[in-house]
Amino acid sequence: MNENKMKTPGVYIEEINAFGNSVVPVPTAVPAFVGYTPQAKYEGVSYINVAKKISSFAEFQSIYCYPDSVPPEQPVKQYNPDYYLVKQDQQPVKGDFITIEGSLYAIVPDPNTIYYLYNSIRLFFLNGGGDAYVVSVGTYGDPSGNPSNPEDHVINPNVELNDLLAGIKLLENEAEPTMYICPEATLLSVENNATLMQSMLLQNAEMKSAISIFDVIGGRQPDPFFYTKDISTFRNNTGVEGLSYGCAYYPFIGTTIMQDTDIDFTNLFGGNIDALAVLLKSESLSNPNITSIIKAIKDSSTIHSNISQLHTALLNASRIYHDIIAKVLSVINVLPPSGGMAGVITVTDNEIGPWQSPANRSVVGAVSLPIRLTEAEQAGLNVDAISGKSINAIRFFNGVGILIWGARTLDGNSNDWRYISVRRTLIFIEQSSILAARAYVFEPNDANTWKSVKALLSSFLTSIWKEGGLQGAMASDAFSVQCGLGTTMTSEDVLNGLMKVSIKVAVVRPAEFIVITFEQQMTTTN
Known part of the structure; x- marks a missing residue:
């Protein structure tokens, strides 16, 4: 409290902050x-x-x-992607295909719908x-x-x-x-x-x-x-x-x-049921249900409210249609x-x-x-x-x-x-430290501020070390924070309003290559 401002006799209360500022960790996975x-x-x-x-x-x-x-x-x-079955003379070197009645068909999309x-x-x-x-x-x-x-x-x-x-x-x-x-x-x-x-x-x-x-x-x-x-x-x-x-x-x-409920015959051949009917023709000859389902699909007066029911019926009636849907679904x-x-x-x-x-x-x-x-x-x-x-x-x-x-x-x-992990850990430390240090922008560039900043960042890095994010037997082995005249700053830096903080961290690295050495040993006797 500024005593020069006390003009009237009385009791004055002054609250003193017992704890310094803390670093709030930024989210890392957004x-x-x-x-x-x-x-x-x-x-x-x-x-x-x-x-x-x-x-x-x-x-x-x-x-x-x-x-x-x-x-x-x-x-x-x-x-709602569109897929086509295109007949092939031989098996494609790459890509998806299906065999129907001994013939090969490549499964290819309308690229505009992917x-x-x-x-x-x-x-x-x-x-x-x-x-x-x-x-x-x-x-x-x-x-x-x-x-x-x-x-x-x-x-x-x-x-x-x-x-x-x-x-x-x-x-x-x-x-x-x-x-x-x-x-x-x-x-x-x-x-x-x-x-x-x-x-x-x-x-x-x-x-x-x-x-x-x-x-x-x-x-x-x-x-x-x-x-x-x-x-x-x-x-x-x-x-x-x-x-x-x-x-x-x-x-x-x-x-x-x-899942198979997410696509149906409208996703085949751009919704052209005639093209699908050609592939199901051989089954239709022995199974009249397939013919009746195809006919119902072509009936424009009922199709809009019955697609899912007709799709399910066709799945149950036609093995070929079932296989086509399963294959197209795996491609999607x-x-x-x-x-x-x-x-x-x-x-x-x-x-x-x-x-x-x-x-x-x-x-x-x-x-x-x-x-x-x-x-x-x-x-x-x-x-x-x-x-x-x-x-x-x-x-x-x-x-x-x-x-x-x-x-x-x-x-x-x-x-x-x-x-x-190293890159993301440094991003986490850097961004968290930057946000925390903003509280000291325009603060006096003196020893008290340097001490506060150093304590703030050291506390934050200690917590990361305890969680396993930094390596070292002791906190002093895991990181160092320097801030002060003669260490990170010159007198000219102070005059120019620059406060420089130096942080060194030993970030944990993955054990990407684990080498286990075995050596045979001669039998020994006591």
């Missing part, structure tokens, strides 16, 4: 999903090109999904996701009415580079997201995908608050022999800036997100892994912390992989002497199942930043 949604409107307000925070899938549905229909109307499809964000959000929450940001850059576009080439990379012309770049740009105004995820980036051309990835990494490096999780073009249907070409293309297209702020996972994963359920990884990272952070590598864990809902990498094949992904860009493998292990088997950033040759 992904931001950028892409296309069924809709983006709530109570008449548009959420197109708005970074909106959600906390549950129900909240996502209320804003970004079509409203539920009122019975007896058909349930509304939030994702989107990943909706199912990636579902995969995120299935894997334990919590708070997230969604940036809807638009709604679904019109179908083309034509199938893509069976062996071509699927490019959706409705997915536009400028839309996604604008959505990523909006995140510059949001401090909370710690992961950028753009599942539909792989639906761009290779060149546009490269531009998007480089822009994301550059923004991450400038903001220093988030990493980007990438999917690899070609990971949905890898060529069993030449998949390394897709890996090389990816590495060539990520640039050289901000590599420690990015990580990639390969291949895509087969999931159980969508092959998803980019980035959404699931965001959920895995969230659970890992909640259980332990960002210093724990999000690896040696399973992805909930993952049941298959389009390619099963061996140890020798993964070696070329994990360590690359030329580019240094590591790609984390998702692998199948007998008796265990599908596991995330990699923990590296794209900066795989850097001793400082090769591990995702």
